[in-house]
Amino acid sequence: LISIRNLTKIYRMGSETIRALDGVDLDVDRNEYVAIMGASGSGKSTLMNILGCLDKPTAGSYELNGNLVSRMSNYELAGVRNREIGFVFQTFELLPRWTALRNVEMPLLYARDGWRRRRARARESLERVGLANRITHKPNQLSGGQRQRVAIARALVNNPSILLADEPTGNLDTRTSDEVMRLFENLHAAGQTIVIVTHEADVAAHARRIVRMRDGRIQSDTLNPNP
Amino acid sequence: LISIRNLTKIYRMGSETIRALDGVDLDVDRNEYVAIMGASGSGKSTLMNILGCLDKPTAGSYELNGNLVSRMSNYELAGVRNREIGFVFQTFELLPRWTALRNVEMPLLYARDGWRRRRARARESLERVGLANRITHKPNQLSGGQRQRVAIARALVNNPSILLADEPTGNLDTRTSDEVMRLFENLHAAGQTIVIVTHEADVAAHARRIVRMRDGRIQSDTLNPNP
Numbered sequence: 001l002i003s004i005r006n007l008t009k010i011y012r013m014g015s016e017t018i019r020a021l022d023g024v025d026l027d028v029d030r031n032e033y034v035a036i037m038g039a040s041g042s043g044k045s046t047l048m049n050i051l052g053c054l055d056k057p058t059a060g061s062y063e064l065n066g067n068l069v070s071r072m073s074n075y076e077l078a079g080v081r082n083r084e085i086g087f088v089f090q091t092f093e094l095l096p097r098w099t100a101l102r103n104v105e106m107p108l109l110y111a112r113d114g115w116r117r118r119r120a121r122a123r124e125s126l127e128r129v130g131l132a133n134r135i136t137h138k139p140n141q142l143s144g145g146q147r148q149r150v151a152i153a154r155a156l157v158n159n160p161s162i163l164l165a166d167e168p169t170g171n172l173d174t175r176t177s178d179e180v181m182r183l184f185e186n187l188h189a190a191g192q193t194i195v196i197v198t199h200e201a202d203v204a205a206h207a208r209r210i211v212r213m214r215d216g217r218i219q220s221d222t223l224n225p226n227p
Numbered sequence: 228l229i230s231i232r233n234l235t236k237i238y239r240m241g242s243e244t245i246r247a248l249d250g251v252d253l254d255v256d257r258n259e260y261v262a263i264m265g266a267s268g269s270g271k272s273t274l275m276n277i278l279g280c281l282d283k284p285t286a287g288s289y290e291l292n293g294n295l296v297s298r299m300s301n302y303e304l305a306g307v308r309n310r311e312i313g314f315v316f317q318t319f320e321l322l323p324r325w326t327a328l329r330n331v332e333m334p335l336l337y338a339r340d341g342w343r344r345r346r347a348r349a350r351e352s353l354e355r356v357g358l359a360n361r362i363t364h365k366p367n368q369l370s371g372g373q374r375q376r377v378a379i380a381r382a383l384v385n386n387p388s389i390l391l392a393d394e395p396t397g398n399l400d401t402r403t404s405d406e407v408m409r410l411f412e413n414l415h416a417a418g419q420t421i422v423i424v425t426h427e428a429d430v431a432a433h434a435r436r437i438v439r440m441r442d443g444r445i446q447s448d449t450l451n452p453n454p
């Protein structure tokens with residue numbers, strides 16, 4: 001499903017060269033459940049952003065479903081981003097002037113549903129993360145963990161074939177975090193592919209495979225013996 | 228040092244009443260090290276914002292160092308916020324157009340140092356969180372965990388007598404998180420008072436006392452037998 005070769009991302013700042021990604025090779029098959037771990041600054045979010053078609057690499061290739069992403073038109077890319085991929089951002093990226101409900105409806109604007117069905121699906125997605133009583137709140141009227149859950153609800157509302165989640169439980173207490181992991185498990189059981197960045201060992205324990213990054217490269221890639 | 232009685236914070240949204248804090252009593256002595264835990268939405272950040280003099284309660288009292296905070300002038304409050312208290316926000320709150328260095332210098336603008344000394348102190352603070360090679364980066368040129376560390380460096384640069392940290396390790400890998408906890412431990416050993424909100428048990432384990440919140444109230448308040 002996902003095939004990455006020699007992926008490189010370089011930032012130039014004055015005389016400095018920062019290799020955020022320094023030659024990454026990675027294959028992810030359909031219905032895999034992969035956890036990505038590694039030190040702060042090791043390139044995890046950079047990799048996720050490229051996987052999510054939100055950023056382009058400096059060099060290297062990314063094939064998604066057999067298609068070279070670098071060859072896709074903007075129209076095709078937008079289609080992939082909105083229908084195939086659900087993305088939970090490390091910094092949530094909610095629209096501040098919109099309610100939780102409208103934020104979660106956003107990815108559905110590309111589907112063929114009428115507004116009533118969209119609203120119902122968004123409400124359902126918020127209920128699944130325990131936010132039924134917060135749907136009219138704007139982001140600044142929500143707690144940190146509630147904002148994180150709105151970001152998760154938005155990523156899941158489209159029932160995406162690929163879920164990319166960057167530190168999805170960083171602001172959640174243990175019980176709420178368990179509920180979110182259960183949601184991801186359901187998605188995985190239904191056949192979807194999940195890639196999750198996490199620094200928490202008990203979150204990574206749910207994955208079937210653990211990839212460790214360091215200084216923009218993959219340091220190790222092992223199967224999880226007891227998921 | 229900190230004495231809170233019947234602290235209440237109510238939000239009215241249309242016909243709804245949300246009790247973010249619902250009658251909180253809390254005493255924190257000088258040089259205590261307290262961890263606050265509790266479910267997402269239980270009122271932890273709301274309590275921290277009031278403790279940090281960044282927000283006012285709807286009812287109840289807050290005495291800081293024997294002075295009623297509600298009676299302080301804006302001038303006195305600004306002084307307390309900038310000289311006495313270091314605050315690590317759950318959502319970092321960095322200034323996007325400023326570099327990491329300038330963001331960390333900010334609290335020092337109230338001190339009597341000249342710009343050279345300010346710059347040196349800000350640089351030192353960034354070095355202590357492992358960001359010596361990122362001081363010229365702006366927030367959008369930093370990883371999530373690097374932004375979190377800039378927020379921590381800014382909170383510590385003034386050597387505050389009270390450190391209030393809201394989920395300071397939510398985006399940090401285990402090793403970086405350990406380094407941050409070591410910094411807090413040094414601060415505590417030097418006599419400072421620390422209140423930290425966290426959902427991670429091994430972070431709370433460093434504290435000497437654990438307060439649990441639920442639905443805007445304190446559910447339990449116990450000493451940590453093995454800090």
Ligand SMILES: Nc1ncnc2c1ncn2[C@@H]1O[C@H](COP(=O)(O)OP(=O)(O)OP(=O)(O)O)[C@@H](O)[C@H]1O
Pocket residue numbers: 134137140141142143144145146171172173238240245246247265266267268269270271272273274317
């Ligand atoms: N401006 C606001 N208007 C309405 N409700 C609000 C507002 N700000 C916060 N709330 C509500 O107050 C409650 C407490 O929020 P708070 O941010 O203190 O929770 P928290 O314990 O820090 O949660 P988390 O662990 O998710 O960060 C939440 O249910 C939130 O929805």
Ligand SMILES: Nc1ncnc2c1ncn2[C@@H]1O[C@H](COP(=O)(O)OP(=O)(O)OP(=O)(O)O)[C@@H](O)[C@H]1O
Pocket residue numbers: 011013018019020038039040041042043044045046047090361364367368369370371372373398399400
């Ligand atoms: N626009 C940019 N300009 C310069 N350097 C950048 C830029 N964006 C990211 N970086 C650098 O690239 C490196 C990798 O960043 P990335 O966000 O992928 O790390 P990460 O593994 O997600 O870290 P964390 O666990 O802290 O979230 C970091 O050292 C960061 O400072």
Ligand SMILES: [Mg+2]
Pocket residue numbers: 044045046090166370371372
């Ligand atoms: Mg990241």
Ligand SMILES: [Mg+2]
Pocket residue numbers: 143144145271272273317393
């Ligand atoms: Mg909070």
